[in-house]
Structure formats: C-alpha cells, structure tokens
Amino acid sequence: MERWFALRQRRAGRLALTIGLGALLASSSMGWAVRPPAAEAFGIQGPEGPRMLKPVRPTPSEAAGIALGTLPEVRLEAVDRNALLREDAIGQRTGRVKALRYGVGRDVQVAVRDGNWYDLAGGARLWAGEIVSTDALGLRLHLKSAGLPAGAVLAIYSPTSGSPTSGAAGVARNGYARFDPERHVEFYESSETLDDLWTGSFAGDRVRVEYLAPAGAAAAALPFAVDRLQHLYLDPVAQLAKSLVVGEKDAAGSCENDVTCYPEWANVARAVSGVGIVGQDALFCTGQLLATQAQDLTPYWLTANHCISRPREAKSSEFFWLYQTATCNGNPPSLASVPRSRGAALVSTSPVSDYTLLLITGALPDGLYWAGWTGIKVPDGTDAVGIHHPNGDYKRISFGTKADKSACYDFQGTAGLSVLRITWNDGVTEPGSSGSGIFRADTQQLFGQLFYGPSSCDAIPSDRFDCYGAFFTTYPRIKNFLKAGPDDSAKRNDTCRQASAAGVGTAHHRVVKVNAPDWYKISVPPGQTATVQVNFINADGDIDLAGYTGCGGDAAVTSTGENDSETISLSNRGSQPAFVYWKVYLNSSTRNDYAMTVSLR
Numbered sequence: 001m002e003r004w005f006a007l008r009q010r011r012a013g014r015l016a017l018t019i020g021l022g023a024l025l026a027s028s029s030m031g032w033a034v035r036p037p038a039a040e041a042f043g044i045q046g047p048e049g050p051r052m053l054k055p056v057r058p059t060p061s062e063a064a065g066i067a068l069g070t071l072p073e074v075r076l077e078a079v080d081r082n083a084l085l086r087e088d089a090i091g092q093r094t095g096r097v098k099a100l101r102y103g104v105g106r107d108v109q110v111a112v113r114d115g116n117w118y119d120l121a122g123g124a125r126l127w128a129g130e131i132v133s134t135d136a137l138g139l140r141l142h143l144k145s146a147g148l149p150a151g152a153v154l155a156i157y158s159p160t161s162g163s164p165t166s167g168a169a170g171v172a173r174n175g176y177a178r179f180d181p182e183r184h185v186e187f188y189e190s191s192e193t194l195d196d197l198w199t200g201s202f203a204g205d206r207v208r209v210e211y212l213a214p215a216g217a218a219a220a221a222l223p224f225a226v227d228r229l230q231h232l233y234l235d236p237v238a239q240l241a242k243s244l245v246v247g248e249k250d251a252a253g254s255c256e257n258d259v260t261c262y263p264e265w266a267n268v269a270r271a272v273s274g275v276g277i278v279g280q281d282a283l284f285c286t287g288q289l290l291a292t293q294a295q296d297l298t299p300y301w302l303t304a305n306h307c308i309s310r311p312r313e314a315k316s317s318e319f320f321w322l323y324q325t326a327t328c329n330g331n332p333p334s335l336a337s338v339p340r341s342r343g344a345a346l347v348s349t350s351p352v353s354d355y356t357l358l359l360i361t362g363a364l365p366d367g368l369y370w371a372g373w374t375g376i377k378v379p380d381g382t383d384a385v386g387i388h389h390p391n392g393d394y395k396r397i398s399f400g401t402k403a404d405k406s407a408c409y410d411f412q413g414t415a416g417l418s419v420l421r422i423t424w425n426d427g428v429t430e431p432g433s434s435g436s437g438i439f440r441a442d443t444q445q446l447f448g449q450l451f452y453g454p455s456s457c458d459a460i461p462s463d464r465f466d467c468y469g470a471f472f473t474t475y476p477r478i479k480n481f482l483k484a485g486p487d488d489s490a491k492r493n494d495t496c497r498q499a500s501a502a503g504v505g506t507a508h509h510r511v512v513k514v515n516a517p518d519w520y521k522i523s524v525p526p527g528q529t530a531t532v533q534v535n536f537i538n539a540d541g542d543i544d545l546a547g548y549t550g551c552g553g554d555a556a557v558t559s560t561g562e563n564d565s566e567t568i569s570l571s572n573r574g575s576q577p578a579f580v581y582w583k584v585y586l587n588s589s590t591r592n593d594y595a596m597t598v599s600l601r
Contacts, residue, residue, distance in 0.1 A: 039375035039475060041482065043267060043444060044291045046368040047514055052587055054542070054562045059155045059185060060212035061128065064120050071130045071208065074114050076106055078134040081233050092431055096411055096452035097306045098466075100392050100432035102234035103140070103282030106133060110226040112219070115209070123215030124151075128208065130159070131226065136205040138232035140278065140318075143194045144225050151214030154194070154224060157185040158202035184336070186539070189564050194224050198278050198316040200342045201232060230282045234392065251393035253457030257427045259387055259397040261328035268444050269397070271371040272436065273301075274323060274389040277308055278316035284392040286436035288446065290357075290482065291370035297514055297590040298485025299341075299360035303435030304449055304469065305349050308356045314346040317358065321365055324395035332394035339365035342539070348478050353418040354451040354469035356435075357478050359485075363541045363589035371437065373446040373482075375475030378402055384422050388429055388436035388450065398427030399441075400465075408467035411452070418473035420448055423465045428455040438468045447471045485591065487511050493519045496551040499581055506597040510534075510584070512543060517585035521551075522598060524572040524580050529601055532582050533567040534594045541592030548581040560587070 061068050088101055108131060115129025133139055141156065148154060186199055209226070213219060259269045271289045276282055287303030301319070308314055319341040325332050341362030349356040378384075379402070386398040405421040408414060422438055429436065429450055437446040453466030475482075488511040493500040499519035512518050524530050536543050546555040547568040559566035570580040586592060 039479070040373070040445065041291045041293050042372035043271070044295050044297070044370045044372075045267065046297055046364070046370060046590060047366050049366045051366065052560065054560070054587075057185070057187065057562050059157065060126050060153055060210050061118075064118070064126060066118055066126065068116075068128050068208075068210075071116060071128055072114055073130040073132050073206075074108060074110055075132040076108060076134060076229075076231075079104060079106075079136075079231055079233065081135070084233055088431075096454070097304075098429055098431045098434040098450060098452065099304075099307050100234070100284040100434075101281055102276070102284045102392060103138075103230040103232040103278075105278070105281050106229055106231050108133075108226060108229050110209070110222070112222055117219065120212075125213045125217075125219055127211040127213065127219075127222065130206055130208050131229065132206045133229055133231045134205055136231045136233065138201045138203055139205065139207050140201050140230040140232070140276075140282065141199045141207060141209075141226050142228040142230075142278075143188075143197045143199065144227055145195055145223075148189065148194070148223055149214060149217045152189070152217065152223070153210075153212040154188040155185055155210040155212075156188075156199055156202070157208055158204050159206060159208045196312065196315070198230075198318075200318050200340055201276065203336050230278055232282060251391035251432075252396055253390065253428065253430060255427060255457035256390055256393075256396040256430075257398065258325055258329050259395045260325045260330070262397055265385065265387065265397060265444070267369045268371055268439060269324060269387050269395055270322065270367060270369040272387045272389075272395060274320040274392060274432070275303060275307070275435075276318040276320070277313050279310075279313055283307060284389070284432050285434045286388045286432065287358075287449070288387075288437045289368060289370045290373055290446070292482050292484050294484035296485050296516075297370060299364055299590060300347070300481065300485070301344065301358045301360050302437065302446070302449055303356050303358070304451060305351045305354045305356050306451070307435045308346070308358065309349050309351070311346045314344045314356075314358050317344045317360075318342050319344075319360065319362070320389075321368065323389065341365075347481055350474070350477060352416070353448075353471070353473040355449060355471075355474040355478075357481065361540050363539060363592070371439070371446050372444060373471060373475075374440070374443070375472050375479065377472045378420070378440060378447045380404055383441035384447075385439045385441050385444075386422070386427075386429060386433075386436055386450070387439070388433035390428075390430035390433050392432040396427060398424055398429065400424040400426075403465065405467070407465060408453075414452075414467075417451070418470045419451055419467045420470045421465055421467055424455055428457055428459065428464060429453065429466050430456060485513075487513075488593075490518070495519060496548070496581055496583075499551070502596075502598050504598055504600055506595055508595045510594050510596055512584050512586055512592060512594065514586055514590040517583050519581060519583050520596075520598075521579045521581045522600075523577050524570070524600065525577050526572055526575050529569050529571040530580050531567065531569045531599045531601070533565060533597045534584055535565045535597075536592055536594035538562060538564050541589030542587040543592055543594055544585055544587050546583045546585070548583070549578075551579075551581055555583075 285307035343361040344358040448468030454463040494516040499521040502520040545559040
C-alpha cells in the first residue's frame with residue numbers, strides 16, 4: 001500500500017458533510033442511516049469551505065524585485081494544424097473509442113545558454129528563459145532528472161496574457177491553483193523530484209521558466225531538463241475546435257443537453273471531470289470520483305482503460321473540475337479559469353471491462369461530490385443517464401435506456417469484453433466522453449463507464465447507442481479499494497485526547513485527511529524545546545500546523561505558510577517534564593501525505 005501514500009488529504013476544523021443517497025436523499029433526514037449492501041455505495045458531498053485565504057506566492061523574480069523584460073527563447077516552428085484535424089476526423093470515423101486528441105508531442109532542448117543569469121543578494125542567482133511552440137493554444141512541458149539543490153525554487157508560468165510582474169492576482173491559493181489565465185504559476189522545490197514529470201497546461205504558445213539557484217550551487221548547467229512539450233492545438237474550453245467542413249463551431253454537437261438544466265443531477269455532475277493525459281500525444285477523456293463505503297473522501301477516480309492504462313499516463317493526468325455553466329444554457333467558463341488537479345497514481349486497470357481506477361495526488365478544490373456505484377447487475381430496460389465532456393466541451397447530460405448488449409459485439413475485436421449497451425433517447429456521446437459514467441436514473445449510482453460506440457448527433461437512429469464497460473465485472477477487482485482509502489500505520493489520532501506519542505526523529509508516509517486531523521504529543525524535559533517540522537507537496541494539499549501546551553484551549557503557536565514545509569517550536573519552561581501537543585491538519589484538498597521530523601533541544 002505504500003505506493004498510494006504519495007497522495008494527500010486535507011483540511012482541519014469541523015466539516016459538515018452532507019451525505020445522501022444521491023440526489024434522492026439530498027433533502028432527507030435519513031443521511032446514512034441505512035448501510036448499503038456490500039456491493040454498493042451511495043454519493044457523498046465533499047468539503048464546501050470556507051478556507052483560510054493565503055497570500056499569493058511570488059515568483060523568484062518578483063521576490064527579488066527583478067523586471068525580466070525580454071528573455072532569450074527556444075522556439076519551435078508552427079505545426080500543420082489542418083493536417084492534424086484531418087487525421088483526427090479520419091480516426092473518429094474509423095475508430096470506436098471516444099478519446100479526443102488535443103495536443104501533439106514535440107522534442108525540445110533547453111540549456112543554460114538559452115536563458116539569462118541574474119545575481120541576487122547573498123550569493124544566490126536567478127536563471128530565466130522562455131520556450132515557444134509557435135501558434136500553440138496551450139503548452140505542457142516535460143521535466144526530467146535532477147532533484148533540485150536545497151533552497152532552490154523552479155517556477156514555470158505563461159507570460160502571454162499577463163506576466164506575474166504585471167501585478168495580476170490569482171496564482172495558487174488554498175493549496176490548488178485557480179488557474180486564472182492572467183496568473184498560473186507552478187512551483188517546484190527541493191522536496192520534489194522532477195524526474196519524468198509533466199507540468200499542467202499553460203495558455204498560449206509561450207512558457208517562462210525561472211530557476212532560483214541558492215548560494216554555492218553550480219551554475220555551469222541546469223539541475224533539470226526540459227526535453228519535450230505538448231503542443232495543444234485544440235482548446236475545448238474556449239471552444240476553438242473547428243469543423244473541417246463548415247469552419248468555426250461549438251465543440252459539442254447540437255443535440256447535447258446542458259447538465260445545468262437538470263438540477264436533480266447537480267450533485268453527481270460535480271463528481272465528473274475532464275482529464276488530459278500525455279502519452280505520445282495529449283488525449284482528453286472524462287471520468288468521475290467514486291465514493292468509498294467508509295465515506296472518507298478518498299479521491300478515487302474512475303475512467304476508461306483505453307484512456308489511461310500505465311503509471312506514467314496516470315502521473316501525467318491533469319483534471320479539469322467544475323467545467324460547466326452556472327445557469328441553464330448560460331455561458332460556460334473558460335478552461336483556464338476552472339480548478340485543476342495534477343497527478344495521480346494507478347490503482348487498478350483492465351481492458352476486459354475497460355476500466356481504470358486512479359488515486360488523484362493533486363489537491364482537489366472545494367464543492368465536489370463523490371458518486372455512488374453499484375456492483376450488482378442492472379436489468380435491461382433500466383433508465384440511465386450519462387454525464388460527460390463531449391469533444392472536451394463543457395459538461396453535458398444524455399438520457400437513455402439499458403438495452404440488449406448483442407449489438408455491442410457486432411464490432412470486430414469485441415469478443416470477450418464485458419460490456420453493456422445504452423440506447424440514447426436524448427443526447428449522445430462524442431470524442432472526449434470516453435471514461436464517463438453511466439448512472440441509474442433512480443438511484444444515481446454508476447454501473448459502467450464509456451468504452452466505445454457509434455453514437456453521434458448525426459448518427460442514424462439505429463446507431464444511437466454506446467457500449468460501456470460493465471461495473472459488475474470491474475467491482476470484484478477493486479472492491480477492497482472501495483472499502484476505504486489507504487492510510488498510514490499510526491493508530492487513530494484525530495483528537496487531542498487520542499494524540500499519538502511521537503519520538504525524536506523522522507516519520508515518513510504520514511497521511512492526514514480532511515475530516516481527521518493528526519494529533520501528536522511528546523514529553524519535553526524542563527528547559528527544553530520541541531521542534532516539529534512537516535514536509536509535503538503543497539500543490540497536493542496545503543498542510544498546516546498548530547501547537548498546544550496542553551490538551552485543550554487555543555493554539556500557542558501556528559505555522560500556516562504556502563510552501564512545502566511547516567515548522568513550530570514548543571518550550572517547557574517549568575521545573576518538571578510536561579507534554580506538549582500539536583495538530584497536523586489540512587487547509588485544502590481531502591488528503592495529503594507528509595514526513596514529520598521531531599527534535600528536542
């Protein structure tokens with residue numbers, strides 16, 4: 001289970017979690033009074049805030065007061081976008097699966113000579129340069145090698161719409177980036193390993209890289225490499241996808257239904273997100289958070305095996321949350337403005353029922369929902385609902401009926417697959433919808449995820465169906481995961497009175513959860529001071545510390561920064577040994593892991 005500890009949980013304090021039987025029990029007093037059968041779970045509402053708003057983190061050049069101006073650049077020529085669109089159109093006509101290619105991979109090389117050095121106070125130095133892939137709608141960079149030296153900081157952002165030095169507000173708040181197109185900055189510090197890591201998406205065709213080298217660090221070469229990028233040529237959020245025949249149009253087909261027009265599905269819709277994955281190129285699919293039977297808000301996320309099937313693909317995942325209209329048929333937000341999470345661990349996958357279960361490592365925003373599911377066979381004739389991102393566009397909803405699955409085996413190569421068929425009555429699916437769930441209309445429980453099918457807004461009536469991987473086949477493979485999310489080996493310690501006795505030294509792979517802060521205590525000799533430091537990845541969930549001189553009362557000291565570590569010190573000024581206590585808690589997301597170092601002096 002240790003591989004799953006690289007994920008996070010978050011947030012302290014009292015959370016009122018609204019738990020219900022999908023939308024059916026949203027206003028019921030039943031709550032979770034009835035335990036679901038062993039092969040079922042129902043939906044659960046995630047944290048709703050409010051959160052402590054933290055300062056916008058400056059880039060190294062901002063912190064040093066340096067106006068970078070025009071920088072050297074590494075430039076790649078424009079790609080033939082029309083040729084890529086023709087390839088995509090052919091693939092969509094001949095293929096059955098509904099993943100959407102929206103970017104192409106390109107090799108790039110960045111060296112010290114491709115940027116400028118700036119001398120800073122105290123012997124530190126700042127390197128800055130830019131990477132351009134001409135006419136790209138967005139970029140993702142691949143970083144490899146080299147742990148950064150202690151005290152180093154790497155900042156990556158797009159200066160196209162508005163440089164951070166222009167004073168635009170927004171960057172990373174509450175542990176996850178809001179991705180304001182005017183201010184999207186990703187930070188990497190010495191605590192992170194940059195080997196084989198894809199950044200999130202940056203708007204425009206230009207990305208700026210700043211590297212803060214601490215005093216004494218070698219300057220002959222960069223301690224990281226940028227060796228590849230994804231040139232994003234479709235922007236589903238801004239609806240810039242083009243028809244090869246008629247020119248500009250909305251990405252999704254005209255027969256699709258805005259999910260916001262169906263408030264009874266508002267909860268489930270907030271479990272659904274789009275995802276960008278990097279293999280050779282960039283693909284866009286759909287998936288959804290799944291509730292555990294323990295209702296512990298573990299960020300398990302289900303999609304299709306043909307979208308994600310390898311650990312590297314899972315690690316590259318970029319999740320787009322709440323990409324939907326605020327009012328029925330209203331204007332959608334831009335993709336750049338919706339909350340995002342970056343990174344996941346591969347938990348389980350199989351091509352037989354075409355499923356992949358991920359554990360999201362990046363921090364989650366507030367306001368999400370964890371969908372219910374059933375591992376029990378659903379009979380033909382059951383009304384069903386799909387929620388998805390057709391052509392990578394904003395969230396839509398389709399209505400259909402579970403039907404005889406024999407038509408799903410009329411395609412070559414489908415023998416042996418465990419699928420079920422949905423015939424559409426209103427709405428369909430499209431490229432980008434792959435991995436999206438199909439839900440029972442009565443209980444709002446998921447019972448499959450989109451595999452393949454011929455449906456489209458232009459399809460003849462007999463082709464208005466799709467085939468979904470059957471969750472009743474998937475369930476036996478993942479049932480142990482869906483009982484509860486992974487945790488550390490410490491005993492239950494989510495209150496002061498249950499505080500775990502800590503020792504001097506470093507404890508690794510600690511896990512803190514949104515509704516279960518971690519409490520510790522240590523006996524401090526007279527005249528000595530206990531110092532506690534926790535190290536973590538802030539982008540995966542913002543962890544804070546609070547220290548207490550006794551069990552109860554207000555905190556004597558707190559540490560609530562926005563970087564990758566927090567530190568507090570608690571002294572015993574008495575004449576007898578005394579216990580001090582501290583709480584490790586989340587200010588954002590639903591889980592995170594951390595290392596904790598305790599010393600006495």
